[in-house]
Amino acid sequence: MPPHVVGMVSIQIYNGLSPLLASGTYSYEAIVIENPVTPVTPETPVTPETPVTPETPVTPEIPVVTPKGPLAKPISTKVYFDLGSSIVKGNNLTELKALAKKVKGLGGKITIEVMGFAQPTKGTEKSDLVLASNRAKAVAKILKGLGVNTKIEYTGMGRATSNNAKSRYVTININNA
Numbered sequence: 001m002p003p004h005v006v007g008m009v010s011i012q013i014y015n016g017l018s019p020l021l022a023s024g025t026y027s028y029e030a031i032v033i034e035n036p037v038t039p040v041t042p043e044t045p046v047t048p049e050t051p052v053t054p055e056t057p058v059t060p061e062i063p064v065v066t067p068k069g070p071l072a073k074p075i076s077t078k079v080y081f082d083l084g085s086s087i088v089k090g091n092n093l094t095e096l097k098a099l100a101k102k103v104k105g106l107g108g109k110i111t112i113e114v115m116g117f118a119q120p121t122k123g124t125e126k127s128d129l130v131l132a133s134n135r136a137k138a139v140a141k142i143l144k145g146l147g148v149n150t151k152i153e154y155t156g157m158g159r160a161t162s163n164n165a166k167s168r169y170v171t172i173n174i175n176n177a
Helices: 090-103 125-145
Strands: 007-012 024-032 075-080 110-119 152-161 169-176
Touching: 075 090, 090 125, 090 169, 110 125, 125 152, 125 169
Parallel strands: 110 152
Antiparallel strands: 007 024, 075 169, 110 169
């Protein structure tokens, strides 16, 4: 068994993909106890002053972890378009208004990425890339017009992988900065 070191232990967990926890950096600190020699029975309360031996089962307290950032979890949504169009209509415009209301005023505390796609049709890949870029730009412009004061990065990704009506979209990803 390695020797015990007196001091603080700090553990940081980066949660980039797990849907169970919000993205961000989390910190947990615990006191390392010097010279654990006195056995602890289940009836004995464990405090930082009570040494614990390796034979003593101790259930650690689970710390309350809060995300470092204004968003509890990343936001990802799609906006759909008519064939050959970069105009946001109907329910999609309503969704953008609700999204803008959630993130308005968060400024540099979040990042917004907008990626446009086009349905692969008889047009050229070049024309589909222009259409995808126009869609992403249109969504970014609407969000700015609705008062979102965060820098918005938008990109046309070109053709989507499938050829159907659901392939005419923009993906919006919002994360803590």
